[in-house]
Amino acid sequence: MVDEHATESQLRRWSRGTHAAGPTIYPTYRRGAGPGVVVIHESPGLTPEVIAFADEVVAEGFTVVLPHLFGSSHAPPRTWEGAWVIPRLCVSREFTMLATGRTAPLAGWLRSLARELHAELGGPGVGAVGMCVTGGFALAMMVDPSVVAPVVAQPAVPLPIGRRRAADLNLSPDDLAAVRRRVAGGCPVLGLRYRDDWVTGTRFETLRRELGDGFLRVELPGLGHSTLTDHRHPEAVARVLAFFRERLKPGR
Template identity: 40%
Template sequence: MSAIKGFSEELFTADGHTFPIFRKGGGYGVILLHELPGLTSETVEFAEWLADRGFHVVMPLLFGRPLQSVTLGLLKAPFVCIRKEFNTLAAGKSSTITLPLRTLCRKIHMECGGPGVGAIGMCYTGGFVLAMMLEASLLAPVAAQPSLPLCRPEGLDVEPEALSFASGRRDTMSLLGLRFEGDALCPASRFKRLEASLQPAAESPVPRFHSVTVPGKAHSTLTLDYPTALKGGIDTREVVLQHLRKQLLDPPSPDIPLNRPDNCRKRYEHDI
C-alpha cells in the first residue's frame, strides 16, 4: 500500500542512504525533488501533471512525511538544516545526499530507457541537480529557485570542479534555471555565476545553462507560487515541460545510446 494514492512506493538504497521513492506514469524518467516544506500535496499535484504529459515521474522522500502540510514542514525546517546530508551554509560544497540521487538517475535511466533522464530540484533541493550533473544519464536538469547556500548570494552548493566537469561534457546536457525577479532566497547573482561557469560543448547549438526570470516577488515557481507565475505572464510548468521534451524526446545524437523504455512502461503503467 502506497502512502500516496496513485503512486507506487518502494525503498531505494544507495551510497549509504535509504529513502522511499514514489513513482507514476510511463515514458522516460524524470526525478522530482521536493522543496523545503516537504513532499506536500502541491508537489504531488505537479508530479501528476508531468506524468499526465508522458513522463515517468519519480519522487524521492528526502525528509518529512508524505503529504505533510506546508506549516508542519516549515516548523521542522531547523531540524532539517542541521542534518549531515544537507549542506546549508557552506559554498562550494555539495550535499552528500546527491550521491544516491546520481545513482537513482542511473537506475531510472536503465529502467525507462531513452537518451537520458530529467531531474527537477526546487528551493532547498534546487542546487542538488548541480552535483547530479556529474551523472552522464542526466540530460535535462532543472534548478528551480535554488536557495542554498543560505546568506551567500553568489554561492553555489556544488564544488567548482563539478561545474567544470559539467561544462566539459560532450553531449547536449542543458540546465534550466527558474526564479522570481524579487526572490531574495535565489538572487540574480546566483544565476549569473552559473551562466559564467557552464559553457556549451564545442559546436553545440544547445546552451549549457539558460534561465527564465518570472516577474514578481514570490518563491516557489512550480508549486506554491505557480499561480503567481501565471499572473506574471509565464507558465513555468510549460517552460519545464518544453525543456524536458527537447532534451529527452528529440532524436539524440548518434553517439548517445538509446535504451528501450518498454520495461518502465510495462512495470508502472498501472500505478498502485
C-alpha cells in the same frame, strides 16, 4: 487549501518503494510511463503542490519518481513546519545549508537513483528537477551522464547569508568543472526563478557566467518563490515540460 484526505488520495495513485545507495536509503513514490524524471521536493516536504506538479509531468508521458527526503508527506504544510524543517536540514550530514564550494553528500544517492531509472527505462537519459533547498541538486546530478535534462528551480542553498553564499552553486570545484564540461558537450541547464526573489541570491548570475548560453534562464515578474508549486506560474510549468519533451523525447 487542499484538505488532507484529498492529498492522501493524490499519493495513493503512486507506487511506494525505496532506493538504497550504500548505507543511505529513502522512500520513493513512482507513477507514469515513458522516459524518467526525478522530481525532488522542496521544504517543508512532499506537499500536495509538489505532487500536483509531478502529476502534470506524468500526464505529459513521463515516468516520475518522487524521493521523500525530509518533512511530511501528502499533508498540507502547517505554518510552523518550515521553521521546524530548515534547522534540521542545517545539522543534517546529507545537506550543506551553509558551507560554500561543497556538493551535498545526498547528491550521490540522487545520482544512483537517476542511473537506476535510466538503466531500466533507456532512452537518451532522465530529467531532474530540484526546488528551493534542493534546487542545486539537479546540477549535482548532471555530473552523472544519465541526467540529460536538469532543471534548477529557485535554488536557495547555501542560505544567502552574505555575498559569497548568495552566489554559491552548492557544488565542489570538481563537480562544477564536470557541469561545465557537460554543458559544453551539449547538455543545457534550465533555471527558473521570480525576478525579485531574494532567497535565490545571485546564483543565476553565477550560472550565466559559468555556463554561458548553456544556461537557459527563465525569470518571472514579481516577488514569488516556488515557481512550480506554491506560487505556480503557468509559464514556468510550460517551459519545464517543453524542456523535458525536447531533451527526453527527441524527434517526437
